[in-house]
Amino acid sequence: MFFDLNLLKEVNNLDSLKRNILLNPGPATTTDTVKWAQVVPDICPREREFASKMKQLREDLVDVVHGRKDKYTSVLFCGSGTICMDVCLNSLLPEGKTILVVDNGAYSSRGAEICEYYGLPHIRLRLPIDRPIDPEAVEAALRSHPDIGVVYTTHHETGAGVLNPVRELGALVHRYGAVFIVDTTSSYAMIPIDIERDNIDFCMASAQKGIMGMTGLSYVIGDRELIERSAAYPKRSYYCNLYLQYSFFETTGEMHFTPPVQVTYAAAQALKEYFEEGEARKWERHRRVCAAIHEGLEALGFREAIRREYQSSLVVSVRYPDDPRWDFERIHNYCYERGFTIYPGKIASAQTFRLCALGAIDREDIERFFTVLRDALAESGLSLPLRYDDAERTEKEADGQ
Numbered sequence: 213m214f215f216d217l218n219l220l221k222e223v224n225n226l227d228s229l230k231r232n233i234l235l236n237p238g239p240a241t242t243t244d245t246v247k248w249a250q251v252v253p254d255i256c257p258r259e260r261e262f263a264s265k266m267k268q269l270r271e272d273l274v275d276v277v278h279g280r281k282d283k284y285t286s287v288l289f290c291g292s293g294t295i296c297m298d299v300c301l302n303s304l305l306p307e308g309k310t311i312l313v314v315d316n317g318a319y320s321s322r323g324a325e326i327c328e329y330y331g332l333p334h335i336r337l338r339l340p341i342d343r344p345i346d347p348e349a350v351e352a353a354l355r356s357h358p359d360i361g362v363v364y365t366t367h368h369e370t371g372a373g374v375l376n377p378v379r380e381l382g383a384l385v386h387r388y389g390a391v392f393i394v395d396t397t398s399s400y401a402m403i404p405i406d407i408e409r410d411n412i413d414f415c416m417a418s419a420q421k422g423i424m425g426m427t428g429l430s431y432v433i434g435d436r437e438l439i440e441r442s443a444a445y446p447k448r449s450y451y452c453n454l455y456l457q458y459s460f461f462e463t464t465g466e467m468h469f470t471p472p473v474q475v476t477y478a479a480a481q482a483l484k485e486y487f488e489e490g491e492a493r494k495w496e497r498h499r500r501v502c503a504a505i506h507e508g509l510e511a512l513g514f515r516e517a518i519r520r521e522y523q524s525s526l527v528v529s530v531r532y533p534d535d536p537r538w539d540f541e542r543i544h545n546y547c548y549e550r551g552f553t554i555y556p557g558k559i560a561s562a563q564t565f566r567l568c569a570l571g572a573i574d575r576e577d578i579e580r581f582f583t584v585l586r587d588a589l590a591e592s593g594l595s596l597p598l599r600y601d602d603a604e605r606t607e608k609e610a611d612g613q
Contacts, residue, residue: 233577236555237370237398237527238293239420239427240571242482246425249481250474257473263465265480270461272483273431276400276423276491277407277415284407286433287458290472293397294322295452296416296430300393301326301364303454304414304438306445309361310334312353312390316376317341317369318558319395330448335360341369341559343522345376347384354388362391367415368399371558372518373527373566375403382411391438397421402498402526402570404491413438419475424572425482428472499525501569501578508582509567512589513597517557517564526570532563533598540565546588552581 234241255262266288273286289295301323305311311334313324318341327334337353339345345365354360363385367378378394385392396405396415401422407415414434419425432454443455450456451469460468486494502525509516509530517529532538544554544565557564589596 230551232551232553233573233581234553234571235567235581236553237421237566237568238418238570240422240424241573242424242426242478243485243572245485246478246482249478250426252474252477255473257471258466260465262473262476265476266461266467266471267465269476269480269483270431272480272487274433276483276486277405277412277433278409279407279433283436284433285436285439285458286431287439287454287461288429288431288467288471289452289457290428290467290469291430292427293395293416293418293421293430296397296418296432297323297395298326298449299432299452299454299457300414300416300434301332301362302330302448302452303445304391304393304442305332305362306442308359310357310359311362311364312337312350312357312360314345314350314353314363314365314381315339316343316345317366317374318371319369319397320364320366323364323366323395332448333359341372341561342374342518344374345381347377347380350381351384351388354384354390360388360390362393364393364395366395367405368396368403368524368526370398370527370566370568371529373523373529374518375399375522375524378412379410382413386411398526398570399524401486402495403524404495407433419479419482421570423479423482423486424570425479426475428475429479497574498569500575501573502526502528504575504578505567505569508578508585511582512586513599515600517559517562527566527568529557529559529564529566531600532565533594534601535594535599537593539592542592543585543588546591547581547584550584552584 229244270286274284311327311332313334313336315321315324315336316339324336339349368375382392391413393414394412397417398421400417414432416432418430420427439455439458457468505528515531517531547554555566557566
């Protein structure tokens, strides 16, 4: 035998993996069963056995968003969630049409950047980042630009934690005859989505987020007819062409290029656990975790950057206190050394950090975290409740004024 698995376990202490609590917006905390699912016999991904695994995985991904198999399919790609943004934007724009990018945060902004790099005709509709998208602004853009063929936006803008009204937006987009692409990377398999009822033509995600798998596998879920129609559109990428990858899956059952084999096994296990927990119970758990985050922040005197009614119940953006002793890196490092990861914010106009309710965690983990955070604040010499010099200013900013 090439190696002794028992010896490997002993050397690496694999039977007692340290459990870190990741309060960043992905990758998420995973179960040990998902981690261990990667340890499989070596297999060539061109074998029928692996193709069967991929087929089931593709069907399960459609089931997560309640898609009908005769209408919707999933297409897998090797990469992070951004690869799906790239794939959809470069593959689904017909000749002579324009993309409307509805931008109210860091990740919808990335969609506009992709359009710029490809030289795609696009309109960037910039909207406030501290509140959901205003459908009236979107309709005004659609009315003014009849050449818009694709509308792209983000469901859950994790830079600030804002949730956008995709069902209403999708109905509006379809009324103007355009295709609606939604980045659901940070909502898929967490916030319940019904792809047809929510008026979404294409959504996307990556395994390390909602399904609580491993990084390296991402997927587009969308309308088969629209994918097949895109075969006649201009070819702007080889590796990231949606129809090319789809057609290869349909004819061979395989990914066109080498897939992340072990990550695929982990994703299959993660989906098994997703369906065992159930959509409603999982969403309730995420909301329970987020409620514990709100409670912990309030107890310490932190102020949130986004009005509560605009938030997703998955990400909370927190303003830095107005205290010269506040040092995010120092607080981060103290928490990290004790098994908790916190993450910087992405609101350009404010200094923030984020606490996220993703992953295989529950309320008890958050309660333990706030014990550690309280100790971190004391170690840094910050007094409680935390100081904000201008409470009125903070409230106005939270209202987007």
